[in-house]
Structures are given as structure tokens and as C-alpha cells.
Amino acid sequence: MTDKPQRLRIAHRDFNSRLIMGTGKFASGEIMAAALEASGAELVTVALRRADLSGQHGKFANILTFVDAKRYVLLPNTSGARTAEEACRLARLGREATGSAWLKLEIHPDPRYLLPDPVETLKAAEVLVKEGFTVLPYIHADPVVAKRLEDVGCATVMPLGSPIGSARGIETRASIEIIIEQATVPVVVDAGLGAPSHAAEAMEMGADAVLVNTAVAVAADPVRMALAFKAAVEAGRAAYEIGLAPKRRDAEATSPLTGFLNEP
Amino acid sequence: MSFASEFNSLAVAELSAFAQNATAGDVEAALARSGRQRTSPSDFAALISPRAAQPQYLEAIAQRAHELTIKHFGRVIRFFVPLYLSNECINICKYCGFSRDNPILRVTLTLEQVVTEARYLRDQGFRHILLVAGEHPHFVSDDYLRDCVARLHREWPSISLEVGPLEVEQYRPIVQAGAEGLVVYQETYDRGIYDALHVSGPKKDFEWRLETPERAYAAGFKRLGIGALLGLGPWRNEAVALAAHTAHLLRKCWMSQLTISVPRMRPAAGGFKPAVNVSDHELVQFVCALRLTFPEVGIVLSTRESPKLRDNLIPLGITLMSAGSHTEPGGYTGQGREKLHVTKGGRFVKPPMPVIESEGEHATVQFEIADNRTPAEVAVRLEEMGYETVWKDWEGALNGV
Numbered sequence: 001m002t003d004k005p006q007r008l009r010i011a012h013r014d015f016n017s018r019l020i021m022g023t024g025k026f027a028s029g030e031i032m033a034a035a036l037e038a039s040g041a042e043l044v045t046v047a048l049r050r051a052d053l054s055g056q057h058g059k060f061a062n063i064l065t066f067v068d069a070k071r072y073v074l075l076p077n078t079s080g081a082r083t084a085e086e087a088c089r090l091a092r093l094g095r096e097a098t099g100s101a102w103l104k105l106e107i108h109p110d111p112r113y114l115l116p117d118p119v120e121t122l123k124a125a126e127v128l129v130k131e132g133f134t135v136l137p138y139i140h141a142d143p144v145v146a147k148r149l150e151d152v153g154c155a156t157v158m159p160l161g162s163p164i165g166s167a168r169g170i171e172t173r174a175s176i177e178i179i180i181e182q183a184t185v186p187v188v189v190d191a192g193l194g195a196p197s198h199a200a201e202a203m204e205m206g207a208d209a210v211l212v213n214t215a216v217a218v219a220a221d222p223v224r225m226a227l228a229f230k231a232a233v234e235a236g237r238a239a240y241e242i243g244l245a246p247k248r249r250d251a252e253a254t255s256p257l258t259g260f261l262n263e264p
Numbered sequence: 265m266s267f268a269s270e271f272n273s274l275a276v277a278e279l280s281a282f283a284q285n286a287t288a289g290d291v292e293a294a295l296a297r298s299g300r301q302r303t304s305p306s307d308f309a310a311l312i313s314p315r316a317a318q319p320q321y322l323e324a325i326a327q328r329a330h331e332l333t334i335k336h337f338g339r340v341i342r343f344f345v346p347l348y349l350s351n352e353c354i355n356i357c358k359y360c361g362f363s364r365d366n367p368i369l370r371v372t373l374t375l376e377q378v379v380t381e382a383r384y385l386r387d388q389g390f391r392h393i394l395l396v397a398g399e400h401p402h403f404v405s406d407d408y409l410r411d412c413v414a415r416l417h418r419e420w421p422s423i424s425l426e427v428g429p430l431e432v433e434q435y436r437p438i439v440q441a442g443a444e445g446l447v448v449y450q451e452t453y454d455r456g457i458y459d460a461l462h463v464s465g466p467k468k469d470f471e472w473r474l475e476t477p478e479r480a481y482a483a484g485f486k487r488l489g490i491g492a493l494l495g496l497g498p499w500r501n502e503a504v505a506l507a508a509h510t511a512h513l514l515r516k517c518w519m520s521q522l523t524i525s526v527p528r529m530r531p532a533a534g535g536f537k538p539a540v541n542v543s544d545h546e547l548v549q550f551v552c553a554l555r556l557t558f559p560e561v562g563i564v565l566s567t568r569e570s571p572k573l574r575d576n577l578i579p580l581g582i583t584l585m586s587a588g589s590h591t592e593p594g595g596y597t598g599q600g601r602e603k604l605h606v607t608k609g610g611r612f613v614k615p616p617m618p619v620i621e622s623e624g625e626h627a628t629v630q631f632e633i634a635d636n637r638t639p640a641e642v643a644v645r646l647e648e649m650g651y652e653t654v655w656k657d658w659e660g661a662l663n664g665v
Binding site: 024025026027028029047048049050051052053062080081082085086089090093109110111112113165167214217218 | 340421514518519520522560656658664
């Protein structure tokens with residue numbers, strides 16, 4: 001039996017696209033806007049630290065100029081925050097400035113590998129959910145942390161495939177499989193997806209969505225790469241819904257033991 | 265363990281010798297490992313060797329540096345701008361224009377004057393500011409620095425300082441006022457040269473300076489900048505020590521964003537002649553070797569270099585740039601002009617020429633810059649090169665103010 005095609009549903013909101021896009025590292029705002037368009041993404045994350053939160057719409061300091069808030073659900077993120085306190089403060093400012101209560105909660109105290117701090121993330125999620133934010137936390141592929149975040153009311157969990165920007169693909173496969181198996185909220189594989197095949201793999205595994213940024217932003221042709229990821233996400237999702245054939249070690253004849261019954 | 269104790273047991277001499285004598289095999293192995301596996305101090309030494317400077321290797325190293333920079337940072341360059349608060353200094357350093365014994369025009373800006381200069385820079389687009397001052401506990405006290413930061417933090421999401429080293433307890437109120445980064449160059453990692461060049465003043469203490477980034481980290485600074493002033497000693501020796509310092513800080517100050525600068529000597533008051541000339545070729549090799557060894561570390565490029573070289577260094581690993589810089593207090597809007605003076609024995613002395621009301625008179629620069637393009641012109645050039653200028657990449661809310 002195959003599943004019917006389903007739309008992605010996060011916090012009572014339906015999305016046709018299962019590809020969430022990031023907005024960092026692009027060579028220009030225009031190229032970024034074109035890549036977002038090509039990706040078909042409906043949910044787009046933006047680093048609050050790159051936005052003008054002063055309310056003055058500074059022309060030099062506003063990445064938001066290039067993300068059409070009427071077309072995309074804006075998912076501001078807290079990148080740069082090292083503690084729950086910093087993330088909460090930034091989130092509140094961001095909500096005021098952008099009008100979006102959706103939040104990609106990222107707390108990575110280590111600027112080198114940008115690995116998330118589970119303790120601070122859980123603390124911040126608890127506070128922000130109570131304050132009415134729709135919280136999508138970036139986490140290690142840790143099934144227990146995922147459950148704890150669900151318990152405090154997060155709208156998704158976003159486990160990493162490998163470190164941000166590393167393009168190493170899904171190195172945390174075994175743990176992500178457990179997270180997907182146990183989840184009651186959408187699972188978004190975030191970070192480390194360096195090739196469309198990585199995105200397809202996540203979708204085939206049953207992830208509800210993927211988030212991609214670096215692989216598109218630094219591609220020689222970001223628009224075509226966005227199209228490639230879009231196709232891969234759709235292919236992977238379709239394969240998951242249809243159901244993949246089980247893997248076997250050896251080649252297998254169709255009916256080695258009972259085939260004789262059909263012989264004349 | 266602080267870097268000072270690690271540095272004492274660091275085999276700088278052996279690594280420098282290896283940097284001189286690396287073979288083609290050493291260079292190829294280092295190149296193959298870079299950005300893929302953990303690299304060793306000797307890999308870095310091989311990458312800065314004369315062998316690696318040969319065209320067939322240097323181009324391959326540059327290609328790899330470019331690839332790693334794009335991968336980790338994307339096609340973006342972050343802009344910052346220095347604002348000189350004061351050129352008073354109690355140190356005598358043979359190479360520095362601000363050296364106490366140079367009879368130069370000096371001034372320390374008042375808070376209002378600092379705000380005026382900063383507003384001018386903000387209007388140009390900048391959101392990352394670097395406050396620079398000579399070392400003078402009286403004119404440039406820690407309270408003064410804290411007050412400057414407190415006055416600026418509402419309009420500046422990111423404030424860094426490059427000032428005389430302080431104690432942890434002196435740094436803390438400055439961080440609490442909204443400062444985010446601290447920059448301190450060791451100048452030279454060679455103790456003998458350091459001792460000879462730093463004639464008198466607190467800067468003479470090599471270890472006090474060497475441990476400054478760690479004190480800054482303990483006080484809560486989120487960005488740390490280090491560097492060596494190229495031209496004071498053999499550059500390969502400086503490079504291996506700087507790389508060791510970087511590796512140490514990455515491990516110990518794991519929550520800080522680290523940046524490296526490789527400033528070359530520029531003409532300055534006092535007329536110091538660099539002991540060593542570091543060529544463009546060597547600077548390129550150095551920057552690429554840093555990128556290959558530390559793919560995630562920021563590399564800073566100032567207006568000390570010419571437009572042509574700056575443009576060509578960008579793809580090789582640069583992530584932060586200043587533009588349109590002035591290296592004297594009041595340089596942007598003429599603030600403080602009425603108080604220009606010469607300082608002798610800690611006392612103000614009337615300047616040797618009438619400067620008050622005289623248009624064009626200004627405090628003496630720390631060094632001459634080599635790229636006179638405006639920030640807007642540099643941003644346009646970056647766009648032509650396929651890079652986005654990022655003016656704002658931080659938010660005051662992250663600083664806990």
C-alpha cells in the first residue's frame with residue numbers, strides 16, 4: 001500500500017514545498033531572490049543578525065529587502081546566539097521587527113563547527129513556546145533531545161545531517177531514523193546536505209522536509225542548483241510515499257524455489 | 265594552560281627550519297590534507313616554504329584556498345571601519361608612529377567627538393566599528409573606553425577594540441557596556457626582536473601581551489583578533505608562531521570567533537625601516553596557507569594594502585575588510601582639531617605650528633594607508649567581482665546589553 005501524496009504541515013499551516021531555504025552566503029541579494037524563486041520554497045530562514053531590527057529599514061543592513069514577506073513564510077533564525085538568554089532576546093526583537101512569530105532556534109556557542117547546544121536550546125525553546133513563538137529548533141541528531149523539545153511544544157525538530165556548510169551529507173543516519181520513527185512533529189533534516197542526492201536520501205528516509213543553504217548559495221549557478229534540489233526533494237518524497245523495495249545483499253532470481261511449478 | 269607556557273615549549277626554530285627546507289613531497293601531502301583532514305603544524309610550515317612558493321604549487325594552493333573560503337564563508341565580505349579615539353601613547357616602540365618619543369600632533373577625542381565621528385561612519389553604511397587607541401592609562405583609561413562603548417552601542421551592533429592590553433576585571437565592564445570583539449597583535453613572536461623594538465612602557469612585557477586574547481575571552485569578548493606585524497622579523501618564523509597561537513586559541517577559547525590579520529609595515533612617523541620586506545608573493549602565500557590550515561577562521565585585510573592587491577587577495581581567503589579608513593583621531597570629520605598638541609614627558613606642549621582654526625591640520629596618523637577608495641567604491645568593486653558586501657552581521661541583543 002502506498003501513502004497518498006501529502007502536504008507538509010507545520011503548526012497548522014500547510015506547505016506544498018518540502019524544501020526550506022536559507023539565505024546566507026549568496027553573492028548578492030538578487031541572486032538569492034532568484035534562487036529562492038527557483039527552489040519553490042515557501043518557508044525561508046533569515047539570520048536576524050543580518051537584518052535591520054532598528055525599524056529604520058537601513059539600506060545597508062537589510063537582508064529582508066530581498067525576501068518577499070508576502071510570498072514566503074519568514075523563518076527568522078537566532079544564529080550568533082550562544083546562550084538561551086541571547087537567543088530569547090534576539091527572538092523577541094526579531095518578532096517585533098519582522099512581524100513573524102516563527103523562529104528557527106539555533107544556539108551554537110562554537111563558531112567553528114556551529115554545533116548546537118542542546119541544554120541552552122531546550123531552555124530557550126521552553127520560554128519561547130510559552131511566549132507564543134512557533135519554534136523550530138536546530139539540534140544534533142539526538143532522539144532524546146528531539147523528544148524533550150517536542151514535549152515543550154516545538155513545532156518541528158531539525159536534526160543535523162552533518163555540520164553546517166560541511167556538505168558531508170547524512171552522517172547521522174542511524175539517529176535520524178530513530179528520530180523519524182518516534183516523532184509526533186515534522187522532522188526537518190537541516191545542515192550538511194551538500195548535494196541533491198543527500199536531500200533525496202533524507203526524504204526517502206521519511207524526513208518531512210529538508211533545509212538547504214550553502215550547497216545552493218555557493219554553487220556556480222545557484223538558480224539551477226536550487227532547481228536540482230527541488231527535483232531531488234520531490235523525487236525522494238515520492239519514493240518514500242510509494243515505498244522503496246527492501247534492500248538485499250545478493251541478486252535474487254524471481255522465484256528460485258517455486259518457478260518449476262509454472263514450467264510446462 | 266595559557267599560550268605563554270605552550271609557546272615556551274613550541275619548537276619555533278625547528279618548524280621555521282622545516283618551513284625553509286620542505287620538499288615537494290611535504291608540500292603535496294600538506295595540500296592533499298588541507299580542508300579534508302586534520303593538518304599538523306608541519307603541514308602549515310610546508311605550505312609557507314620556498315618550495316610551495318613555486319608557481320606550480322602556489323597556484324594549486326591558491327585554488328584550494330579559494331574553494332575553502334567560498335565553502336565556509338560564501339561570496340560575502342564583511343565590512344568594518346576603524347575609529348581612532350586617541351594617539352596618545354606611553355610606550356616607546358621603534359616602528360610605531362604613535363611612539364611616545366615621536367614629536368607628533370596628538371589628541372584624545374571626547375565622548376561627543378567620538379559619537380560625531382561614529383555617526384559619519386554609520387551614515388556611510390558601516391555597522392561594525394573598531395575603536396583604536398594608543399596605550400595611555402590616563403587619557404585612554406578603561407573607564408573612558410567603557411564610556412565610549414556605552415555611548416555607541418545603541419547605534420552599533422558590533423563594537424570591537426584595539427587598545428592597550430588590560431586585566432580581565434578591567435575588560436569586563438567594557439564587555440558589559442556592549443563591546444563584542446578585542447583585537448591585539450603580538451607584533452612579533454620573536455622575543456629578542458620584541459625586546460629590542462619595544463624600548464619602554466608596559467608593552468615591553470612580551471608575555472602580558474601574549475596572554476591578552478585569553479584574558480579578553482575570560483572577560484566575555486566574543487570575537488578575538490590576533491596578528492603579527494610583518495616586517496619586524498623573518499616572516500616564516502612569525503607565521504609558524506601565529507599559526508600555533510591560532511590553534512591554541514581555537515581549542516581554549518572555543519566559544520569565540522577568531523580572526524587573523526597579517527598587516528605589513530607601512531611608512532609612519534619616526535621613519536622606521538622594516539627589517540624584512542615581505543613581498544606580495546609571500547603575503548599571498550601566507551594568506552593561502554592560513555586558509556588551508558584554518559578553513560573556518562576569519563582573515564582580515566586592512567587599507568594598508570593597495571587596491572590591486574586587495575582585490576586579488578579577496579578570493580584567496582579574506583573575509584573581513586576595512587575601507588575608507590583614517591588612522592588618526594578625528595580623521596573622518598575633523599573632531600578634536602582645536603585640542604591638538606604635542607605631549608612631552610606626559611605634559612601638553614603647544615604644537616610647533618598654529619593649528620587651531622587652520623583648515624586641514626589634523627592629528628598625526630599611525631601609518632599611511634594604501635587604498636584610498638571610498639567604502640562605496642570598494643563595495644561596487646566587490647559587486648563586480650561577484651561578492652556581496654555585508655555591512656551588518658551582528659545584533660546588539662546578542663551582546664547582552
